[in-house]
Amino acid sequence: MALLTYIEAISKGLWEEMERDESVILLGEDIGKFGGAFKVTKGFLDRFGEERVIDTVLAETAILGAATGAAVVGMRPVAEMQFADFVTTGFSQLVNNTASIHYRWHIPCPMVVRLPSGAGIHGGPFHSRNPEAWFFHQPGFKIVAPSFPHDAKGLIKAAVRDNNPVIYLEHKRLYRHVKGEVPDTDYTIEIGKGVVRREGNDLSIITYGATVHQALETADAMAKEGVSVEVVDLLSLMPLDTELILASVRKTGKALIVHEDNLTGGIGGEIAAIISEKAFEHLDAPVRRLGALDIPTPYSPPLEEFFLPNAKKLTAAARELAAY
Amino acid sequence: MYRLTNEQYLDLYYYMRLTREFEETILKLYRQGKIVGGAYTGNGNEATAVGSAFALEKHDYLFPMHRDMGAHLVKGQTLRNLMLQHLARGNSLSKGRDGTGHYADPPLRIYGNISHLGAMVPMACGVALASKLRREGSVVLTYIGDGGSNVGDIHEALAMASVQRLPLVLIIENNQFAYSTPVAKQKAMEKYSDRAMGYGMPGFTIDGTDIEEVYQVCKQAVERARRGVGPTLIESVTMRMHGHSAHDGADYVPKELLAEWRKKDPVERIERTLIERKVLTPSVKAQYEEKIQATLDDAVRFAVESPYPPGEEAVVGVYAE
Ligand SMILES: Cc1ncc(C[n+]2csc(CCOP(=O)(O)OP(=O)(O)O)c2C)c(N)n1
Numbered sequence: 001m002a003l004l005t006y007i008e009a010i011s012k013g014l015w016e017e018m019e020r021d022e023s024v025i026l027l028g029e030d031i032g033k034f035g036g037a038f039k040v041t042k043g044f045l046d047r048f049g050e051e052r053v054i055d056t057v058l059a060e061t062a063i064l065g066a067a068t069g070a071a072v073v074g075m076r077p078v079a080e081m082q083f084a085d086f087v088t089t090g091f092s093q094l095v096n097n098t099a100s101i102h103y104r105w106h107i108p109c110p111m112v113v114r115l116p117s118g119a120g121i122h123g124g125p126f127h128s129r130n131p132e133a134w135f136f137h138q139p140g141f142k143i144v145a146p147s148f149p150h151d152a153k154g155l156i157k158a159a160v161r162d163n164n165p166v167i168y169l170e171h172k173r174l175y176r177h178v179k180g181e182v183p184d185t186d187y188t189i190e191i192g193k194g195v196v197r198r199e200g201n202d203l204s205i206i207t208y209g210a211t212v213h214q215a216l217e218t219a220d221a222m223a224k225e226g227v228s229v230e231v232v233d234l235l236s237l238m239p240l241d242t243e244l245i246l247a248s249v250r251k252t253g254k255a256l257i258v259h260e261d262n263l264t265g266g267i268g269g270e271i272a273a274i275i276s277e278k279a280f281e282h283l284d285a286p287v288r289r290l291g292a293l294d295i296p297t298p299y300s301p302p303l304e305e306f307f308l309p310n311a312k313k314l315t316a317a318a319r320e321l322a323a324y
Numbered sequence: 325m326y327r328l329t330n331e332q333y334l335d336l337y338y339y340m341r342l343t344r345e346f347e348e349t350i351l352k353l354y355r356q357g358k359i360v361g362g363a364y365t366g367n368g369n370e371a372t373a374v375g376s377a378f379a380l381e382k383h384d385y386l387f388p389m390h391r392d393m394g395a396h397l398v399k400g401q402t403l404r405n406l407m408l409q410h411l412a413r414g415n416s417l418s419k420g421r422d423g424t425g426h427y428a429d430p431p432l433r434i435y436g437n438i439s440h441l442g443a444m445v446p447m448a449c450g451v452a453l454a455s456k457l458r459r460e461g462s463v464v465l466t467y468i469g470d471g472g473s474n475v476g477d478i479h480e481a482l483a484m485a486s487v488q489r490l491p492l493v494l495i496i497e498n499n500q501f502a503y504s505t506p507v508a509k510q511k512a513m514e515k516y517s518d519r520a521m522g523y524g525m526p527g528f529t530i531d532g533t534d535i536e537e538v539y540q541v542c543k544q545a546v547e548r549a550r551r552g553v554g555p556t557l558i559e560s561v562t563m564r565m566h567g568h569s570a571h572d573g574a575d576y577v578p579k580e581l582l583a584e585w586r587k588k589d590p591v592e593r594i595e596r597t598l599i600e601r602k603v604l605t606p607s608v609k610a611q612y613e614e615k616i617q618a619t620l621d622d623a624v625r626f627a628v629e630s631p632y633p634p635g636e637e638a639v640v641g642v643y644a645e
Binding site: 029030033034037055057058059060061062082085086088089122123124125126127293294295296298299300301302303304305306307 | 360361412413414418420421422423426438439440441442443469471472474475476477502503504505509510576632633634635636637638639642
């Protein structure tokens with residue numbers, strides 16, 4: 001066991017996979033000697049060399065297209081986007097080509113796209129994206145979004161070993177703000193399985209990524225008011241752990257779905273639909289959703305704060321829902 | 325040849341100095357924690373930014389990048405507005421929705437960059453197309469870095485611009501690094517201007533620290549575009565003297581390389597030339613320095629005293645009326 005930050009856990013998992021399997025290669029901008037904009041791959045070049053840690057030209061279509069090509073002939077590329085936002089520059093490759101390869105060609109495309117995502121770091125409209133819904137809508141991707149170091153390591157390892165393209169969302173605000181115990185052992189976290197972070201009986205907060213931490217704060221705050229909140233951390237967005245979601249909602253009868261991505265067209269809408277289709281008779285209140293506002297991410301601090309969910313907004317929503 | 329008058333030379337000097345001092349102030353504010361996001365400078369790029377924009381007329385369009393503060397200034401942007409942008413104030417041109425040079429100022433015909441490298445150039449083509457269709461005679465000047473020039477958007481834009489003979493000038497600012505990546509890892513050909521041949525457009529490689537060369541070549545490209553002959557690609561060779569942004573110590577840049585380029589510091593270069601030619605006298609220089617300091621002090625004071633936008637305003641303006 002070691003106490004690692006979220007970003008260290010990602011590095012650790014990636015490192016172990018590169019040690020384990022020679023077909024794992026890294027592609028990205030500034031990922032070599034520099035170790036990447038956020039330093040996830042610091043030290044990798046020295047250990048694994050230039051042939052496996054590839055500092056690419058500045059061109060996302062080339063990075064994502066080349067990763068796809070290498071994957072279909074049996075390598076296991078991990079592509080880093082410098083910020084999740086810039087995945088759009090290579091979007092056509094991913095959604096048109098990568099995602100449907102197995103369906104069309106009947107061969108696996110085992111690659112990982114690492115996306116440093118999320119707002120709350122004063123990144124403004126072009127450095128703050130939560131891009132999961134774009135990929136969620138496109139059949140063929142798996143999507144994971146860890147919230148704690150333990151899962152960050154287990155999921156990056158699972159992503160590398162998966163035979164499908166996996167979108168790995170790593171929230172920038174968690175990188176150095178979240179620490180946790182991470183086993184030194186070679187373990188993976190099953191893609192498609194979430195966890196109950198906090199058991200509770202009165203209402204369920206269903207969430208993933210950065211807002212898991214806000215949900216836990218909310219659970220603490222609500223406990224003081226005598227309300228027992230269950231926090232479901234999805235970890236995987238595709239496939240969704242539908243059974244876990246439904247079991248929690250059947251128990252508590254109330255669901256608050258939260259994500260940092262903006263509300264409309266977000267994954268929360270799909271979760272709400274699943275709950276209403278499969279657990280309607282267990283509900284004691286309408287399903288409630290909370291996400292960022294439906295606007296581009298603004299730069300100025302008061303605007304960004306107004307735009308984003310936070311523990312205070314979650315607690316207010318949870319309080320209302322509990323009182324329903 | 326477009327001969328520069330002494331008066332124009334002094335203007336160029338003024339704007340380059342102003343750019344340098346403005347960006348130094350930005351760095352100071354960043355260190356004081358007054359800038360919440362990233363802070364970028366174009367230290368080493370002043371001659372390119374200023375000299376290229378100086379080749380424009382008032383009715384021409386500017387699509388600047390993150391090293392081109394000097395171009396904003398030449399095109400008429402005020403220090404107050406630029407400072408408000410950097411401090412994310414409610415009365416900034418973007419109303420706090422975005423920072424730095426990311427704003428639009430239609431009366432000045434400045435359209436600030438989006439962060440996605442390359443993405444602005446196809447859009448600049450559209451502006452050039454509109455100018456052509458409306459017989460405006462306006463030219464569009466835009467920029468991209470050595471790294472960013474590899475993004476596919478650039479290829480698509482140049483293909484369109486050359487076939488449509490659009491009034492567009494693209495400057496590739498080859499400042500030796502793209503973040504930590506040296507230019508040798510971005511291209512295998514010798515010069516970025518070699519790419520022009522592939523589009524059937526003229527291409528030039530210039531010394532981007534030499535204000536006179538920058539101005540001459542840009543002016544010719546701009547006037548060629550204005551005559552409707554078509555676009556030009558210019559590679560301006562400079563050095564990114566600072567880190568990628570204020571947070572970056574850039575220890576991956578060899579010290580000797582910096583020392584070599586420091587000898588060609590564009591601001592000192594024009595200053596030396598103008599002193600030698602007796603165009604810049606000590607008293608004129610002192611006057612400029614005083615004026616620059618006063619404008620800067622005013623801009624900082626004005627911006628610091630201006631409030632942030634109220635949070636609730638975030639929801640306004642996603643759609644046009
Ligand atoms: C499409 C895209 N990919 C990645 C980035 C992240 N990024 C911002 S600036 C930069 C380096 C830019 O280098 P260059 O184009 O040479 O311009 P310079 O900053 O050196 O002037 C990178 C990788 C981005 N902004 N856009």
